[in-house]
Amino acid sequence: MKGLDAILHYEGFTMAALGITVVFASLVVLALIVSQLYKVLFLWENRKLYYDKAGKLISGFKSRQPTPAGPESEGLRESARQFSLLVRIMGEPFSLPKLIRTAEITGISHAHCTVSRLIAVNLIVPDQKGFFRWNHKACERLLQKSREQCAKDQYLMAP
Amino acid sequence: MDKFFYFINQTGFANLDLSSLVMMVIALFLLYLGISKKYEPLLLVPISFGILLVNFPLSALMAQPENGQPGGLLHYLYLGIELGIYPPLIFLGIGALTDFSPLISNPKTLLLGAAAQVGIFVTFLAMLALGFTDLEAGSIGIIGGADGPTAIYLSSQMAPHLLGAISVAAYSYMALVPMIQPPIMKLLTTKQERMIVMQELRETSKRERILFPIIVILVTGLFLPTALPLLGMLMLGNLFRECGVTDRLSKAAQNELNNIIVIFLGITVGAKCSAEYFLTVETIKILVFGLVAFIIGTAAGVLMGKIMCRATGGKVNPLIGAAGVSAVPMSARVCQAVGQKDNPSNFLLMFAMGPNVGGVIGSAIAAGIFLAVL
Numbered sequence: 084m085k086g087l088d089a090i091l092h093y094e095g096f097t098m099a100a101l102g103i104t105v106v107f108a109s110l111v112v113l114a115l116i117v118s119q120l121y122k123v124l125f126l127w128e129n130r131k132l133y134y135d136k137a138g139k140l141i142s143g144f145k146s147r148q149p150t151p152a153g154p155e156s157e158g159l160r161e162s163a164r165q166f167s168l169l170v171r172i173m174g175e176p177f178s179l180p181k182l183i184r185t186a187e188i189t190g191i192s193h194a195h196c197t198v199s200r201l202i203a204v205n206l207i208v209p210d211q212k213g214f215f216r217w218n219h220k221a222c223e224r225l226l227q228k229s230r231e232q233c234a235k236d237q238y239l240m241a242p
Numbered sequence: 243m244d245k246f247f248y249f250i251n252q253t254g255f256a257n258l259d260l261s262s263l264v265m266m267v268i269a270l271f272l273l274y275l276g277i278s279k280k281y282e283p284l285l286l287v288p289i290s291f292g293i294l295l296v297n298f299p300l301s302a303l304m305a306q307p308e309n310g311q312p313g314g315l316l317h318y319l320y321l322g323i324e325l326g327i328y329p330p331l332i333f334l335g336i337g338a339l340t341d342f343s344p345l346i347s348n349p350k351t352l353l354l355g356a357a358a359q360v361g362i363f364v365t366f367l368a369m370l371a372l373g374f375t376d377l378e379a380g381s382i383g384i385i386g387g388a389d390g391p392t393a394i395y396l397s398s399q400m401a402p403h404l405l406g407a408i409s410v411a412a413y414s415y416m417a418l419v420p421m422i423q424p425p426i427m428k429l430l431t432t433k434q435e436r437m438i439v440m441q442e443l444r445e446t447s448k449r450e451r452i453l454f455p456i457i458v459i460l461v462t463g464l465f466l467p468t469a470l471p472l473l474g475m476l477m478l479g480n481l482f483r484e485c486g487v488t489d490r491l492s493k494a495a496q497n498e499l500n501n502i503i504v505i506f507l508g509i510t511v512g513a514k515c516s517a518e519y520f521l522t523v524e525t526i527k528i529l530v531f532g533l534v535a536f537i538i539g540t541a542a543g544v545l546m547g548k549i550m551c552r553a554t555g556g557k558v559n560p561l562i563g564a565a566g567v568s569a570v571p572m573s574a575r576v577c578q579a580v581g582q583k584d585n586p587s588n589f590l591l592m593f594a595m596g597p598n599v600g601g602v603i604g605s606a607i608a609a610g611i612f613l614a615v616l
Contacts, residue, residue, distance in 0.1 A: 085373040093376040099363040102611045106604055109465040110356040113603070116457055117349035124449050178445040213347065213444035 121213055132203045160229045162197045163206055163222050176214030182207075257299030261517035268520075269293035269512070272410075281417030285390065285508050289413065292316070292512020293406075293520075304513050316513040319506050323514075324402065328507040329395035330475040335500030336391070336602070337455070337479025338492045340570065344595040346450050347443040350550065351562065351593070355600025357546030358566025359608045361386030361539030365531050372527060377401050380612035382528050385412045386535025387605030388419070389568035392472060394511060396609045400616060406515035407525040411532035419572045422533070423540050424580050427564050430544045435551060437585040438559040440593045451484040462607060469610025473603065539567045543597065565594035568601040 084092055126133060169185055170177060179198060186194035201207045202215075206225070210216050250256055269290045276286030296304050296316065304320065307313040322328045345351060362383045369379035381397035381404055393412040397405045415422065428436075455477035462473050482492040547563025561581050565573045574594035581590040 086371050089373060090367055090370045093370050093379075095367045095370045095376070095379075098376070098615060099367055101615065102363045102366075102608060103360060105465065105611050106359050106607050107353075107356045109462055109607055110352045110600065110604060112465075113458060113461050114349040114352040116461065117346055117352075117454065120346070120450055120453060120457070121444075121447070124447065124453075128449075180445050180447060 125209075129199055129202065132199065136203075157229075159200065159204065160225055162191075162201060163225055165191055166197070166201060166206070167217060167219075167222050170217040175216050176210050176212070177216075178214055179207075182215070252300065254299045259299070259517075261521050262297045262299055264521060265297035265515065265517045266294055269297065269515075272414075275417070282413050284504055285413050286417065288505055288508025289410065289512040289515075292509040293515045294512075295509075296513040296516050304516070316510055320510040320513060322503075322506055323394060323398045323405070323510055326395055326399060326471060328503050328510075329391035329398075330471045331499065331503045332391040332507060333472050333475040333606075334479040334495050335503065336570070337476040337481075338483045338495035339500075340476075340480060340483075340599055340602075341595075342454055342480060342599055343446045343451065344443060344592050345597075345599050346446045346454050348593065348596045351596030352600040352603070353550065354543050354546050354563045354566040354597035355602075355604040356566070357563065358539045358543035358597070358601050359387060359604045360542035361535040361537070361567075362605070362608050364538050365535035368531055368534065369527075372531075374524075374527075375401075376616050378404055380616050381408055382531055383535055384408075384605065384609055384612070385415065385528075385532035386539040387568055387601070387608060388412070388416050388536055388539065388573070389602060389605040390416060391507075392568070392605045392609045394507065395472060396612060399613060402514075403519060404524065404528065406511065406520050407528045408532070409511040410515060410520075411529050414529075415532060415536045416569045416572065419567075419569050420576050420579070422536060423564050423573060423576045426537060426540045427544055427561055427577075427580050430541060431548065431560050433584055435548070435560050436581055436583075437588065438551065438556060439585065439588050440559055440562075440590070441557060443592060448484070448486070452481070452486075455480040455484070458603065462603070462610075466607055466610040466614060468613040469606050472606040472609065476602065476606065536567065540564050540573075543567060543601075559588075559590055559593065562590055562594040562597055565596075565598040566601045566604070568598070568605050570598050570602060571595065573601075574598040 090096060166182070166186070169182065169189065173182065173185060183194045183198055186198070191197065198207065204221070204225075206218050206221055207215050208218050272286055272290035272293065275281045276283040276290060295301060301314075303314040303316040305314040306317055364383075365386050366379045366383035369382045370376065374382065377400040381393070381401040384393045384396045385408060387393070390409065390412050394405065394409050397408045401408075459470075459474060459477045463470055479492075479495050482488045482495055543563035543566030544560055545563070546566070547558060547560030550558040550563075551560045559581060561577045562574075564580075565577050567573055574591055577594035578589065578591040581588045
């Protein structure tokens with residue numbers, strides 16, 4: 084048996100259509116899962132921060148007062164200064180592993196932890212393509228506050 | 243004197259026939275291609291030597307056990323193919339050798355790997371039309387996946403009598419990728435498309451690379467359990483490589499085990515190419531349509547690349563679609579070479595590795611479909 088008869092006898096068209104469909108379907112599903120994998124991992128790695136955020140939202144706690152300028156926020160400003168310089172050198176967009184590695188090379192301690200914190204305060208923001216960008220506006224606001232606080236302190240301490 | 247004539251009758255000279263002689267010439271030619279031209283030498287050298295050994299007149303290497311006498315060496319080694327042992331073990335080695343990062347960071351290239359499998363099913367239809375059975379047609383069509391171990395695995399399970407011709411065709415075309423693919427790639431793309439520079443790939447984390455083989459197995463295993471012998475081993479090898487706690491196993495799979503299996507696989511595939519099986523009209527049809535399958539696969543990959551190029555506003559270079567046929571990493575290198583001809587500052591290799599390894603997964607799934615349905 085040859086020709087179209089053979090194809091019809093063996094249900095060739097059905098088989099070919101089924102084959103192409105299954106190959107595409109399984110690889111499309113795989114592509115979709117893999118494309119979302121880094122987002123899921125990002126959530127998992129920063130789950131503590133998200134738990135805290137969720138906890139605050141649920142309990143309805145919302146601080147209307149600006150964060151007092153304690154040693155913690157001063158540390159954040161210092162980190163923002165250091166990382167903004169690093170990002171300027173590395174260029175944007177950047178990947179988190181590269182940023183952390185560069186930070187470690189330059190001697191910044193607890194780089195991973197600091198980067199997590201900068202993400203939590205939206206100084207480092209994802210660009211939806213797997214890379215990250217530096218939030219220049221937020222950084223400028225934070226540093227501006229720091230400068231104002233510094234000027235105020237100097238004014239108060241002046242004789 | 244009787245002893246003398248008996249001895250003469252037992253020599254190869256007395257029993258040499260034309261078909262054996264032709265096969266020996268073919269074996270020597272393949273050996274020349276492997277050694278001198280370096281066409282897939284790791285496989286072509288043992289395959290061609292196997293062809294040579296088995297085509298000597300009165301060669302007992304493939305002899306079956308008879309009258310209490312043991313069979314030939316290659317008969318026993320061939321059991322590894324017959325029982326479907328070698329190809330999955332080769333996949334274990336490939337998995338341990340392959341870095342899936344380009345695919346993880348750019349997963350849409352899996353679609354290019356899927357598109358390049360179209361050639362398999364088109365050739366399946368063509369072979370049915372030419373009078374082959376469905377099992378034979380499926381085995382021949384899989385050549386279009388340009389994946390040697392998959393082609394061997396499928397044909398050993400569905401059409402063992404065609405194994406020799408199919409594996410020689412599959413490995414020959416894989417070796418000839420640099421000659422077969424560029425004209426198709428150039429024909430289907432414009433110079434502007436070939437010059438497209440793609441955006442840098444993001445780095446992947448270790449966790450992603452560890453989770454990838456597990457996810458692939460969960461998805462494909464549920465879709466198609468028949469693909470598990472190949473994909474399972476491929477992903478196990480990759481897990482050895484990425485998990486960071488099985489370095490010794492990873493190295494063994496990459497080197498010792500892989501090399502041993504390549505020797506066994508190569509020589510026994512060659513041994514299946516005896517004149518009675520190989521010198522037939524069917525072999526010529528297999529060689530011709532294997533090439534057709536390969537060409538259609540390449541073209542389908544490039545066309546899918548063009549679609550993705552349009553859909554992304556020119557961010558995807560369609561040349562990388564040609565790497566959707568497995569042939570790792572040869573077809574990715576061809577994409578790089580063709581792309582650099584038009585734009586010397588363009589580096590497509592890493593981008594092409596995505597569809598390339600996607601093609602390995604795709605062809606294993608296609609083989610699983612044939613095994614499940616036929």
